[in-house]
Amino acid sequence: MIGSYMDESFDIPPNHGIFAVGGIMARGVPIFELERRWEKLLKRPDIDIEYFKASQCQAGTKQFKKFVSDPKNITPSERTRLDSISLEFLDTIAHMPLEPNSFLVATGIGVVQEDFYEVIKDDYARSVLGNSPYFLAYHLAMIQCAWSMKTMHDDDKRFDDSVSFICDLCEEHSDASYEAYRLLKEKNPKAAAYMGVYGAEDEKQCFPLQAADAVIYEIRRAFHVALGQRKEQLRKQFNILDNKALFAMQHCSKKNLLHIVATHKPGEPFKLDEIMDDKFNEDIRF
Secondary structure (H helix, E strand, C coil): CEEEEEEEEECCCCCCCEEEEEEEEEECCHHHHHHHHHHHHHHCCCCCCCCCCHHHHHHCCHHHHHHCCCCCCCCHHHHHHHHHHHHHHHHHHHCCCCCCCCEEEEEEEEEEHHHHHHHCCCHHHHHHHCCCCHHHHHHHHHHHHHHHHHHHHHHCCCCCCCEEEEEECCCCCHHHHHHHHHHHHHHCHHHHCCEEEEEEECHHHCHHHHHHHHHHHHHHHHHHHHCCCCCCCCCHHHHHHHHHCEEEEEEECHHHHHHHHHCCCCCCCCCCHHHHHCCCCCCCCC
């Protein structure tokens, strides 16, 4: 059984940027080693924080407020310090010592929010896609993980794992998430063959979910560059992942959204099994 730890990262306001979902997938000992190394970093005297959250590290707020004098006016030296902390946590993910038959990889999928909110201006489209990209992005990411299992199986017939999901608790959506996952599996039998159980935890108490948060934050920012939304360089944090751990990174744009609307009825669970046969020829690569 492989564990997929998943979190979301999104731009505000929601009519621009990316709504991204993803994180880490691991098999074998790496999750236990990640937890050990993650906790050691958190407790290191020069860091000494309760949990890691990428957006707070970037902004110098909450856990990271002690590293800056004024979060609204972060100095170059303070910025360097915050970046050095996030780089250490990302390095922990990317440079995991792996034993035979074990792995730890990063995955993510992004929904283009400008396209999503344009499409759901139509009432019928809204009835299919929902009021926000939350469930669509999560379910696309889960099917992406199932596709990853199938791909690994196709490459090595001895590989027969399925993937179970551990997601960050969401006050707004958690109550509906379990049933939504059950219906997703029911509507997508090809993917369901590679999908295990679903669970949710508080990321502040779960080190692998904090790692998932760190990963999907960097993937979201990389989408900005890849899709031409921002003219900036890829961050060193993303390059660490891209060079060592990134396995799959896909995006969902207007043409994909319109296809989903055209092939679904209002309120129907997303039917995404066609992805299982996709070779993903349009991967975003750097």
